[in-house]
Amino acid sequence: MTASEAPVENAFDPVPAIAEELKLAPAAVRAVVKLLEEGATVPFIARYRKEATGGLDEVQIRTIEERRTYLLELHERRTAILSEISSQGKLTPELKKKIEAAATKAELEDLYLPYKPKRRTRATIAKERGLEPLANLIWSQAREGHPLVNAATYVDAAKEVPDVQAALAGARDICAERVAEQAEVRKLVRETFAQHASLSVGKTKDYADKTTKFDAYAKFEEPVSSIPSHRFLAIRRGENEGVLRASIELAAEVVLPKIERMVGIVQGTPFAGELTQATQDAYKRLIVPSTQVDVRVELKLRSDRAAVDVFAQNLRELLLGAPFGPRTVLAIDPGQRTGCKCAMVDSTGKLLAHETIYLVQGAEATERGKKVLRELLGKHRPSAVAVGNGTHGRETELFVRELLVAEGLKEVPCVPVSEAGASVYSASDVAREEFPDLDLTVRGAISIARRLQDPLAELVKIDPKSIGVGQYQHDVLQTLLARKLDEVVESCVNRVGVELNTASAPLLARVAGIGASLAKKIVEFRHARGAFKDRRALLEVPGVGPRTFEQAAGFLRIHGGDNPLDASAVHPERYPLVERMATDLGVPVGTLVGKGDLIDKIDPKRYQEGDVGSFTLQDILSELRKPGRDPRATFEPPKFRDDVRTMEDLKPDMELExxxxxxxxxxxxxxxxxxxxxxxxxxxxxxxxVKDPNEVVKVGDKLKVRVLEVDLVRKRISLTARKEASGNAGGAHGKPPQPQQPRNQGQGPRNQGPQGKNDRGRGQGGAPRPQEKGFTNNPFEKLLRNNKP
Incomplete structure (x- = not known):
């Protein structure tokens, strides 16, 4: 059997390659792969299979999952290529070895390129005209002969080779294609471009003399290797809008001599000049254009990943924001022309009452509004008032605070709550199912109240891209963004845990192993049968089998149920172990839970056996000490200055929180x-x-800042969090200040999401919403301004 007839092997094990690449124990990687193949979810593996994985966290497990998928796809493509080249009778042992050693899809495709079916090229046309022997003579760098003499024998008008120059040109085309199809050459050029090329940007003719938001890039150049994600995505947006043109440039002398050496040009030989011309033609005509595309694609992917990581980190911090807790809340969605929508919800998020009040329609309307709020406050006694932070929000806050003080309710906090994505939720199928008979604006107020009670439980109902914490989310690869954000939401929900008897279907859908359709069945079952008394009752829900129960049970909580362990993160599969611990101590399980002095008496080593090791025991004992502990921070309302409510109130050097x-x-x-x-x-x-802002701040952090500049025309506010002296223009430690990046340089428009309720410059889409007409003259604002502290 010849090498070209050798069978292609299909067996493939990605574990050794993944373990080596990620520097992880092969046994741990194999355990993760096996569990994933069996249908286990990442949160379940990370939390309840630590013994098998050696304590790998979610990030490591997801990386293993991603690399496994990539390597399997690579193997599948490698198998197809080997089969195709083998069928052509061209699979040599050396080529087979190179293909099997290819570590990336790009390398694999480079090796396959010479054997890949292609359209008619200048080289194929030259071959059809019988010029391949002449090309072979040039390629071999024959030390005898002369280009003009040898080419004369191929002149044939019938074959469209009218003269010697045409014959040599055709032969060079064949050689040029051979150069361009060498995998080593393509790899060299691609790597050189990635390391040394620059992205050159300018404005298009149509916008050359026009003022645009991309003028910072009118004459711009930056190395490909170091250009930040946000800058490249901004340039991409400028290109898509027809304002900018960009190209990836590299001086030929940086790489061309290396290619000539790889090709084997022997200077001084008769055909050296012809092969040199062919190599230069290959570089300019065949290699550079495709390499520029490859580098741009890689640069785009790199930028997409960076932007998606920024979005994911912000989303994680937002979802894990401190909850106010299950307490009655009055929410107010500020409005001027259409009024402020008020919604009172109880500790479970159930709507108790809703009203509309008007605060800018005159003194009489304002007094009616006060009366309505007094009645709501007196009847339901809420623990907090949540006010949407959109237009008119700060004025509404001050109005509510004054009313609370007047009513002797100074201890009731008035808290601004982000409206980002609230309108998206209000018009969604989820909102219509929850409140089919309510107006969209009332649904929005209910959402504001619930966001204060539990940000995670409410925000999972909204497409993460509408929440307003992203960076160029509409410019990045949407499948990559969606997958990453789904992972973040899943991770946060399962980290916090879900109350089975109160959770909405969208929240339950994010629990490991459940999904949207099963979540609806659980809610329907709960409505029909009443609250779940214990976790095992979940198995009575149609569609919930042993596998689903195994994946989900540990992340579901039942407070006040039959089994005290159901309120903790202890998995039901470990209940017998905990019962054994309690029996050994001579107390009921209920007495053991939450009692640190009893738990201190437990010797973990006594219970290490089988698949129960130190990881599992440590987690169980931690849960027993603080069952169902919420990992989120303690709620603390932000403190805004009452005398600062609009941009016009801001002054340079003003200090704010x-x-x-x-x-x-x-x-x-x-x-x-x-x-x-x-x-x-x-x-x-x-x-x-600091290079990365995430090193010092996270979404939701309280930050003391000082105003540097206020641009009322372009609606931009420049702040500093440095501790430098007021009015000091210099940087820290006496160094000159780093220049502030222009607002749209590398940023693009601040707003990027779909147009939603929160149009106030929060990354939501479009320009910030202008103040409504008549606002500065309405009596309510005058009342508020006259009552400044």
Whole structure:
């Protein structure tokens, strides 16, 4: 049997390659792969199979999953290529070895290129004209002969080779294609471009003399190897809008001599000049265009991943924001022309009452509004008032605070709550199913109340892209973004745990192993049969089998049920172990739960056996000490200045406290209570140098800032969080200040999501919403301004 007839092997084990690449124990990687193949979810593996995986976390497990998928796809493609080349009778042992050693899809495709069916090219036409022997003579660098003499024998008008020059040109075309199809050459050029090429940007003719938001890139150049994600995505957006043109440039002398050496040009030989021309033609005509495309694709993927990671990190911090807790809340969705929608919800999020009040339609309407609020407060006695932070939100906050003080309810906090994505929820199928008879605006107010009670439980109902914490989310690969954000939501939900008897279907759908359709069945079962008394009752729900129960049970909580362990993260499969611990101590399980002095008496080593090791025991004992402990921070309302409500109130050097709403590669956006977030550039986040803003701030962080500049025309606020002296223009430690990046340089428009309710410059889409007409003259604003502290 010849090498070309050798059978292609299909057996493939990705574990050794993954273990070596990620520097992980092969046994742990194999355990993860096996569990994934069996249908286990990532949160379940990370939490309840630590013994098998050696304690790998979710990030490591997802990386294993991603690399396994890539390597399996690579293997499948490799098998197909080997089969195709084998069928052509061209699979040599050397080529087979190279193909099997290819570590990336790009390398694999480079090796396959010479054997890949292709359209008619200049080289194939030259071959049809019988010029391949002449090309072989040039390619071999024959030391005898002469190009003109040898080419004369191929002149044939019938074959469309009219003269010697035409014959040599055709032969060079064949050689050029051979150069371009060498895998080593393509790899060299691709790597050289990635390391040394620059992205050159300019404006198109149509916009050359026009002012645009991309003018910072009118004459711009930056190395491909170091251009930040946000800058490249901004340039891409400028190209898509027809304002910019960009190209990847590299001086030929950087790489061409290396290619000539790889091709084997022997200077001084008769055909050296012809092969040199062919090589230069191959580089310019065949290699550079495809390499530019490859590098741009790789640069786009790199930028997409960076942008998606920024979005994912912000989303994680937002979802894990501190909950106010299961307490009665009055929510107010501010409005001027259409009024403020008020919704009172109980500790479970159930709507108790809703009203509409008008605060800018005159003194009489304002007094009626006060009366309505007094009645709501007196009847339901809420633990907090949540006010949407959209337009008119700060004025509404002050109005509510004054009313609370007047009513002797000063201890009831009035808390601003982000409206980002609230309108998306209000018009969604989920909202219509929950409140079919309510107006969209009332649904929005209910959502605001629930966001205060439990941000995670409410935000899972909204497409993450509508929440307003992203960076170029509409410019990145949507499948990559959707997958990453889904992973974040799944991770957060399962980390916190879900109350089985109160959770909505969208929240239950994010629990490991459940999904959307099964979540609806669980809710329907709960409505029909009543609250679940214990976790085992979940198996009575149609569609919930042993596998689903295994995956989901540990992440579901039942407080006040028959089994005290159901309120903890202890998995039901370990209940017998806990019961054994309690029996050994001579107490009921209920007495053991939460009793640190009893738990201290447990010797973990006594219970290490089989698949129960130190990881499992440590988790169980931690849960017994603090059953169902919420990993989120303790709630603390933000403190905005009452005398600062609009951008017009801001002055340079004014010091404020704000809340970080979005973290990007170039800085952090901070809500300081004026309907428009301010930007703290990365160079102004701290007195020390930081490359990544995430090193010092997260979404939801409280941050003390100072106003640097206010641009009322373009609705931009520049802030600093440095501790430098007021009015000091210099940077930290006496160094000159780093220049602030222009608002759209590398950022693009601040708003990027679909147009939603929160149009106040929070990454939601479109320009910030202008103040409604007549606002500055309405009596309510005058009342508020006259009552400034």
């Amino acid at each position: 704000g809340v970080v709403t979005n973290v990007t590669a170039f800085g952090a956006f901070v809500d300081i209570g004026v309907h428009q977030d301010g930007l703290v550039h990365v160079s102004k986040l701290t007195d020390r140098y």
